[in-house]
Amino acid sequence: MRIAIGLDVSSKTANVSVVVNDGEVTREAEACKVSNDLVGFGTIFKLIHKYSISDEFPDVVFEATGVYSRRLQHFLQTHAVAYTQLNPLKAKQELAAIGSLHRRKTDQMDALGLAQSQLILQRAKTYVQDPVYVQLMDEERFYQEINSDMVTAKNRLHRALQLTFPELEDVMSSTDGEFYWRLVQTFPHPDLLLKSHEPFDQLVETIRHLTKRTLSESHGQRIAEKLSDSAFTAAPAVSAAPTEINQVTYLAGELIRLSAQKQHIINEMLDLAKELPELDILKSLPGVADTSAVTLLAEFGDLHRFQTTNQINSYVGIDLRHYESGNYEAADHISKRGNPYARKILFKMIGTMDSVAKLPNHPNHIVDYYEKKKQSSQSKGTKKIAIAAVSRLIRTIYHLVMHNQTYDYQKASLGR
Structure with missing residues (x-):
């Protein structure tokens, strides 16, 4: 006798189907719908024990549904229950190939189809990775999200600068990095530089203090000259009113913060992976x-x-x-x-x-x-x-x- 439990996991609930093959007939022995919490997972665990044969658990199969199936996956791993987690596309192709198993499309029928196909295909159990790999993946995906946020913020900063001080983008060789963003924060509008009447030597020192790295005086002077020339020739679309320049300073500050967060995530990942x-x-x-x-x-x-x-x-x-x-x-x-x-x-x-x-x-x-x-x-x-x-x-x-x-x-x- 072979038994499979199919699970169709959604955001808040999971449909369960227990299918039994006694050697002659394949039938659905039990079906239910449970919540995705300890109560619902406890019900699934009881079903697993109920249909165990000689202390051997039935096959447990479900599709990977992103963060929704992660809770079930963690519960099964914690309770030492082997399972088969399927790629949704592959599961769909396999069910379509078997054909006769999946006539109607409902969540309960999906669970039934997964269990029936498991008895036919006898898929291998999913390889359970060391938790450190899962932690690294979570950190890396957060890193990618921060990366995406930075791309958005850079585009927004570029658009905002076209109104306040577009020539500023030509002052340095790159419009990327903390030094450039601090320069933008300090001089978001040419009028702020022109009306300050700051001596050239003082401007050079201000620029040199915008970076944590050692910036030579000659390099600082070159940037100060370019900045001054750009301020004199700039033709902004808006005045230097706070409402106009706040967006520029905010976006530059956001990029500095996101950049620091990215490096913090990498440091955490390196610490996690140091023993691997x-x-x-x-x-x-x-x-x-x-x-x-x-x-x-x-x-x-x-x-x-x-x-x-x-x-x-x-x-x-x-x-x-x-x-x-x-x-x-x-x-x-x-x-x-x-x-x-x-x-x-x-x-x-x-x-x-x-x-x-x-x-x-x-x-x-x-x-x-x-x-x-x-x-x-x-x-x-x-x-x-x-x-x-x-x-x-x-x-x-x-x-x-x-x-x-x-x-x-x-x-x-x-x-x-």
Whole structure:
């Protein structure tokens, strides 16, 4: 006899379906709807024990529904109940392939379909990662949210400066970083500088004190000259009234705060990951620093849960999709269905590695491959070559982690 419990988890409730196969007939033995709290989870736990055979728990299967299924997942892990957590897209495809199991679309029918399909497909139990990987993932996603907030704030600051002091964006080589944002906070409107009648030497000192780094007097003078010239030629759209400049100073301050928060998150992640061997392995790759290493580690999680690098490619979303019909054959393209954050980090890593490889004592077999492909390619674009390099980087990382080795160019070159 085989028994499966299917769970369809939503924000506040979960539909439960217990399906029994006695060798001849598959039937739904019990169905209910529970709340997503200790009372509801307790009911699920009682059902698990009720339908256990010789102290062997029935199969428990549910779809990953983001933060909603995390509570159930944590409860099952705490009570040592193995479970199968499915990707919603994969679950939908499997149910569609079986066909006859899923005639109507309701939450209860979804739970029933999950349980029935589990008895047919006999999916493997989900690999339970060490809690530190889950913590790292949560921190990394918060880091990405802060990143997104910074992009929004930068765009808003750019728009606000077009009204108050657009020429300020040309004073420094970059419109990014705490130094620039403090300069914006101090001089959000040219009239504030022109009407202050501040001596040039005093202006230089004011600018030098805006950064925590040591700024030479000559560098400070160059910035002060550019700032003064910009103030004289500026043509703002609004006056220097508080209502007009408050938005600029607020947004500059918000960017300073968000930047500090980002660094704080990275420091916390590095502290969490300091005992994990993968961190030093990733940092041994040429061009990979603390931030790239710890954010990629957080997105990858425990690589031991993957059996092949093709599974990692699918997880990241760089697995190829092929389409042909009759005499028509489309160009292959990546699925982009996987983890977009990991894909972005890996793509940026290739660019950084390529830049670092130009320096002495930073050889990299992945960059060797990347440059060789670029030279032999007939196309001007390099995105496809970069994706191929990402795939090679994934294979390298997987091998190093599985064998607990740090990167060695000579060994990597021999393996090509």
